[in-house]
Amino acid sequence: SQQGEEDPQALSIQEGENATMNCSYKTSINNLQWYRQNSGRGLVHLILIRSNEREKHSGRLRVTLDTSKKSSSLLITASRAADTASYFCATDAENYGGSQGNLIFGKGTKLSVKP
Amino acid sequence: AAGVIQSPRHLIKEKRETATLKCYPIPRHDTVYWYQQGPGQDPQFLISFYEKMQSDKGSIPDRFSAQQFSDYHSELNMSSLELGDSALYFCASSGLSKGPIIYSSTDTQYFGPGTRLTVL
Numbered sequence: 001s002q003q004g005e006e007d008p009q010a011l012s013i014q015e016g017e018n019a020t021m022n023c024s025y026k027t028s029i030n031n032l033q034w035y036r037q038n039s040g041r042g043l044v045h046l047i048l049i050r051s052n053e054r055e056k057h058s059g060r061l062r063v064t065l066d067t068s069k070k071s072s073s074l075l076i077t078a079s080r081a082a083d084t085a086s087y088f089c090a091t092d093a094e095n096y097g098g099s100q101g102n103l104i105f106g107k108g109t110k111l112s113v114k115p
Numbered sequence: 116a117a118g119v120i121q122s123p124r125h126l127i128k129e130k131r132e133t134a135t136l137k138c139y140p141i142p143r144h145d146t147v148y149w150y151q152q153g154p155g156q157d158p159q160f161l162i163s164f165y166e167k168m169q170s171d172k173g174s175i176p177d178r179f180s181a182q183q184f185s186d187y188h189s190e191l192n193m194s195s196l197e198l199g200d201s202a203l204y205f206c207a208s209s210g211l212s213k214g215p216i217i218y219s220s221t222d223t224q225y226f227g228p229g230t231r232l233t234v235l
Contacts, residue, residue, distance in 0.1 A: 105157040
C-alpha cells in the first residue's frame with residue numbers, strides 16, 4: 001500500500017504567490033525526497049532531507065520535515081509559470097515491506113501557476 | 116553532467132509481444148532501480164540491482180525480468196505484454212554509501228527520462 005499521501009491533490013495560484021504542498025507518510029524513514037515532473041516527462045530531483053534534519057533550503061524551495069508527525073512540506077516561494085508541474089514526495093523507508101533503498105511515492109500535487 | 120540514459124524513449128507493441136527496455140546509469144553509480152508509472156498514477160517500484168545482483172523486488176509481474184550487466188547498465192525484459200502494461204517506465208540510479216551495511220541507501224536517486232510503452 002501507499003506510503004506517502006500528499007495534499008492538496010491540485011493547487012492553482014498566480015505567479016509571484018507562494019505554493020505549499022504537504023506530504024504524510026506512515027512508517028519510519030531514512031530520508032524524504034521531493035521530485036518534480038512535467039506532464040508525461042521524467043522525474044527531476046529537487047531536494048533530499050534526512051530524518052535527522054528539520055528544514056532545508058535550495059533556492060526558492062524550502063522543505064520541512066516533522067518525523068513526530070510523519071509529515072513534510074514543500075514551499076515554493078515567488079512562484080513562476082515554469083513551476084507548473086506535478087510534485088511528488090518519496091520516502092526511502094528501510095523497513096517498509098522489508099524493502100531497502102527503493103522509493104515509495106505519494107500521489108503527487110498538481111501545481112498550476114498562472115501568469 | 117551525464118545523466119541516466121534510457122532507450123528507447125517510445126515503444127509501441129502489440130498484445131502478447133515482448134519488449135526490452137535499457138537503462139544506462141550515471142557513471143560510477145552502482146545501483147539501478149526500475150519504476151512503472153501508469154497514466155495519472157504515482158511511480159511504483161518494480162525492482163532494483165546493486166553491484167549486478169538483485170537487491171529488492173517490488174510489484175513486478177512474473178512476466179517481467181531484469182538484470183544488471185558488468186558495465187552496470189540494466190535491461191528490463193517484458194513478455195506476454197498486456198494492455199495494462201502501457202505506462203512510463205523509469206530507471207533511476209544512485210551510488211550507495213559504502214558503510215558496514217552495504218544495502219543501506221540514503222543517497223539521491225536520479226531518474227532517466229523514461230520509456231513510454233504503449234501496448235495495442
